[in-house]
Structures are given as structure tokens and as C-alpha cells.
Amino acid sequence: MKQFEVNFDGLVGPTHNYAGLSFGNVASLNNANAVSSPKQAAKQGLLKMKALSDMGMMQGVLAPQERPDIAALRRLGFSGSDARVLESAAKQSREIFLACCSASSMWTANAATVSPSADTADGRVHFTPANLTNKFHRSLEPQVTGNILKATFANEKHFAHHLHLPDNEHFGDEGAANHTRLCSDYSHAGVELFVYGRHAFDPSKPAPTKFPARQTLEACQAVARLHGLSEEGVVYMQQNPDVIDQGVFHNDVIAVGNQNVLFYHDQAFYKKDAGLKELQTKFGDSPLHLIEVPTDEVSVQDAIKTYLFNTQIITLPSGDMTIIAPTDCEENDAVKRYLDKLVTLGTPIKSVNYFDVKQSMRNGGGPACLRLRVAMNDQELDAVNPSTLINDMQFARLNKWVDKHYRDVLAEDDLRDPQLLIESRTALDELTQLLKLGSVYPFQQD
Numbered sequence: 346m347k348q349f350e351v352n353f354d355g356l357v358g359p360t361h362n363y364a365g366l367s368f369g370n371v372a373s374l375n376n377a378n379a380v381s382s383p384k385q386a387a388k389q390g391l392l393k394m395k396a397l398s399d400m401g402m403m404q405g406v407l408a409p410q411e412r413p414d415i416a417a418l419r420r421l422g423f424s425g426s427d428a429r430v431l432e433s434a435a436k437q438s439r440e441i442f443l444a445c446c447s448a449s450s451m452w453t454a455n456a457a458t459v460s461p462s463a464d465t466a467d468g469r470v471h472f473t474p475a476n477l478t479n480k481f482h483r484s485l486e487p488q489v490t491g492n493i494l495k496a497t498f499a500n501e502k503h504f505a506h507h508l509h510l511p512d513n514e515h516f517g518d519e520g521a522a523n524h525t526r527l528c529s530d531y532s533h534a535g536v537e538l539f540v541y542g543r544h545a546f547d548p549s550k551p552a553p554t555k556f557p558a559r560q561t562l563e564a565c566q567a568v569a570r571l572h573g574l575s576e577e578g579v580v581y582m583q584q585n586p587d588v589i590d591q592g593v594f595h596n597d598v599i600a601v602g603n604q605n606v607l608f609y610h611d612q613a614f615y616k617k618d619a620g621l622k623e624l625q626t627k628f629g630d631s632p633l634h635l636i637e638v639p640t641d642e643v644s645v646q647d648a649i650k651t652y653l654f655n656t657q658i659i660t661l662p663s664g665d666m667t668i669i670a671p672t673d674c675e676e677n678d679a680v681k682r683y684l685d686k687l688v689t690l691g692t693p694i695k696s697v698n699y700f701d702v703k704q705s706m707r708n709g710g711g712p713a714c715l716r717l718r719v720a721m722n723d724q725e726l727d728a729v730n731p732s733t734l735i736n737d738m739q740f741a742r743l744n745k746w747v748d749k750h751y752r753d754v755l756a757e758d759d760l761r762d763p764q765l766l767i768e769s770r771t772a773l774d775e776l777t778q779l780l781k782l783g784s785v786y787p788f789q790q791d
């Protein structure tokens with residue numbers, strides 16, 4: 346049986362903007378109100394998808410969400426025509442309005458947690474959309490994320506779709522950003538590492554004091570239960586509360602794994618030694634490469650600034666692993682020096698490829714934030730909606746679609762323009778045809 350890891354990247358939406366919405370995410374706050382370029386952002390993302398496909402990887406795309414979210418604004422009491430809803434929300438409550446305009450669904454590492462069929466009790470691939478309760482603008486995503494995932498993985502025999510966890514901070518869930526699957530082979534049962542920031546029901550346990558811990562242990566456990574994971578196949582580790590307080594708002598800002606490699610900063614985890622020991626034991630006899638980056642080579646601040654750990658580690662068809670890193674890593678002396686050394690250390694990681702994803706980085710989203718990993722065998726891959734897989738033709742179509750519909754620049758005032766809403770809906774309606782998704786958006790269901 347053949348086995349693949351398919352990266353499903355989020356297509357950047359037509360309202361990509363910088364609104365400073367994510368307290369605890371340093372880049373988001375630092376770039377609040379900067380002018381964005383939705384067209385450039387979408388193209389940077391598409392180029393990364395095409396490059397991975399050209400490397401011989403299977404690459405997919407997930408559609409963005411409808412923004413401005415008129416339905417959410419109506420739910421909050423803004424009424425009248427769509428133009429009137431936009432105008433009154435922008436005037437009366439700038440923060441609510443900006444939250445309802447965010448294109449944050451582009452970071453599909455936060456779309457869902459995915460467990461491959463080799464790990465689950467019923468032998469299907471399981472998906473649970475993340476509820477993203479900690480940030481209002483992100484909590485608007487799970488319902489439509491569920492629609493998009495169901496339209497992309499539309500086959501009950503192979504794919505199981507769960508409802509997102511209850512919308513409450515006790516079950517705060519940020520999806521694959523806090524979940525790493527380690528395995529010897531994608532098609533063999535692996536160990537799923539869930540990383541949480543706090544215990545929801547036990548305030549006596551350690552937790553950050555300055556910035557929020559978005560993910561709870563109880564949410565991780567609920568997802569593991571829903572997916573039918575076995576106790577031997579799961580490890581829970583707590584993220585070091587000190588690094589959350591320094592701006593590490595998701596585990597994928599300080600650790601990343603692929604197959605038998607876990608690449609992490611020495612300050613990433615609380616009770617690190619016990620957790621890694623459990624991981625090693627559950628992983629079994631085959632070698633597990635634990636690549637720990639010491640603080641005296643790369644500081645936590647440099648890791649956050651450059652997103653050294655928000656890189657993608659992928660296995661090329663040759664069997665070698667390569668790192669997909671943002672150009673920000675190349676521009677930082679300490680991080681570049683570390684990466685130059687890493688490829689000589691005799692680990693499975695043999696090369697580094699740099700990509701310019703600065704439009705996303707300015708909101709705190711690196712290469713790994715932009716993708717949701719789905720490990721599949723050939724039968725499962727055959728059951729995926731083929732229009733969502735990237736090849737030369739689909740890449741060309743999507744580029745043309747971006748050229749036709751996206752603005753070059755977007756500033757805050759543009760978001761209240763009713764014409765932008767019309768442009769976005771027209772673009773998304775056409776996209777659902779391009780990707781053969783059916784009616785996934787509220788505006789298509791009215």
C-alpha cells in the first residue's frame with residue numbers, strides 16, 4: 346500500500362489584513378493597522394504550494410472563509426442591508442467589525458486536528474475542526490471549516506467528520522498547531538503528541554500569567570477520545586508556560602515533527618524529560634530522532650521572530666527530509682548558522698528550502714501555520730475531492746482567479762467598502778466551482 350502525507354494549504358482570502366487581533370501573538374500586535382496586500386499574500390501561498398508539488402509532494406488546498414462575516418455581525422444585532430450592517434458595525438464597534446473581517450482561516454494548521462486511519466479504532470481518517478475559542482475573530486471559523494473539510498474529504502467510508510468541541514474556554518482547541526504525529530511510516534500506527542497550555546479544571550496546575558494558554562488538556566483528551574486513539578498511541582505534554590508568556594502562542598512556534606523526527610527548542614516543554622521518555626517508549630524500537638536546539642545557539646526570541654520551528658519538515662520522494670523555512674530564518678545570523686549546521690548533523694534532515702511568506706508572517710503565521718497535514722494511503726487519496734489537489738493546471742487556474750478578484754493593497758477603511766463584500770463573495774462563489782465544493786458558505790445558503 347502506498348502512503349502519502351498531503352499538505353493542505355489555506356488559500357489566503359480576499360480580505361487579508363493586519364488588525365492586531367491576537368493578544369499573545371507578538372507579530373500580530375506589532376503589525377496592527379499596517380497596509381496589507383491580499384494579492385501578494387495569496388500568491389506567496391500559491392507559490393509555496395506549487396513548489397512542494399514540483400518537489401514531488403502531494404499538495405492540496407483548502408478554501409478560505411467568507412469575510413466580512415455579515416452573518417456574525419447580524420447575530421450581534423447589526424441590521425439592515427449588508428452595506429448598512431458594515432457601516433454601522435465599523436462606526437459603532439471598530440474591534441468587533443475588524444474581527445469579523447479577518448482572513449485568519451488561511452492558517453489551516455488551526456483548521457482541525459487530523460488522525461490518520463492507521464491510528465484510529467475504526468480505520469478511518471478522523472477530523473475535528475478546532476473551536477478556536479480564545480480569540481473572537483477565530484471562533485467564527487469552525488462551522489464553515491467543517492463544511493469545507495466535508496466537501497474536500499467527502500467519503501464516509503474513509504473519512505469521519507466530528508463537530509468542533511463545545512465553544513467554551515474549558516475546551517479551547519487550536520487544532521493541528523498543538524498536535525504532532527510521529528511514526529516510522531505514514532501508513533503505520535504512530536504516536537500522536539498533543540501539547541496543551543493549561544489544565545481547564547485544575548487551577549492549581551502551572552499556567553502562563555501574562556498571555557493566554559489557548560489549548561487545554563481537556564480539549565486534547567476529548568479529541569483523542571473522539572478519534573478513537575489508543576492509550577499506547579497518545580502522549581500529552583504541557584507547553585512551558587514561560588515561553589507562552591514570551592509569545593509562543595501555539596506549540597508549532599517552538600516545535601515541529603515529521604515521521605521519526607521531533608525538532609524542538611530546549612525550552613519548549615514543561616517536564617520535558619518525562620514527556621520525551623514516554624514518547625520514546627511509546628514510539629517503540631525504531632529510532633526516534635530528538636533534535637533539541639539549545640538556547641545558547643538560538644534564543645526563544647529569535648525562534649519567535651524567525652519562526653525556525655514553524656517550518657515544515659517534509660519527506661521527499663527520495664526518502665530524505667527537507668525543511669521548508671521562511672526567508673526570515675535566512676536573514677537571521679544565529680538561525681541561519683543553526684540551519685546550516687543542522688543539515689550536516691547526520692539526522693534525516695538533509696536540506697533547507699527558503700520561502701518568502703512575509704505577508705503571512707506579519708500576522709504570526711509561518712509556513713507550517715499555512716498547512717494542514719493529512720497522512721493517507723492510496724485508497725484514501727483516491728477518495729479526496731480531486732479538484733482540491735494542486736497540479737500545474739489547478740495552480741494556473743487559481744493564480745488567474747487571484748489576479749481577477751484580489752486587490753493589490755488593503756487598508757482598514759477599505760474593509761467597510763460594500764464593494765469589497767461583493768468582490769469577495771463573487772470570488773468565493775467562483776472558487777467553489779473551481780474546487781467543486783458545492784455550497785459551503787452562508788451567503789450561498791441564504
Ligand SMILES: N=C(N)NCCC[C@H](NC(=O)CCC(=O)O)C(=O)O
Nearest residue numbers: 363364365366367373454522595714
Ligand atoms: N501558529 C499557527 N499554527 N497559526 C498562526 C495563527 C496566527 C493567527 N494570527 C491572527 O489571527 C492575527 C490576525 C490579525 O491580527 O489581524 C492567530 O494568532 O491565531
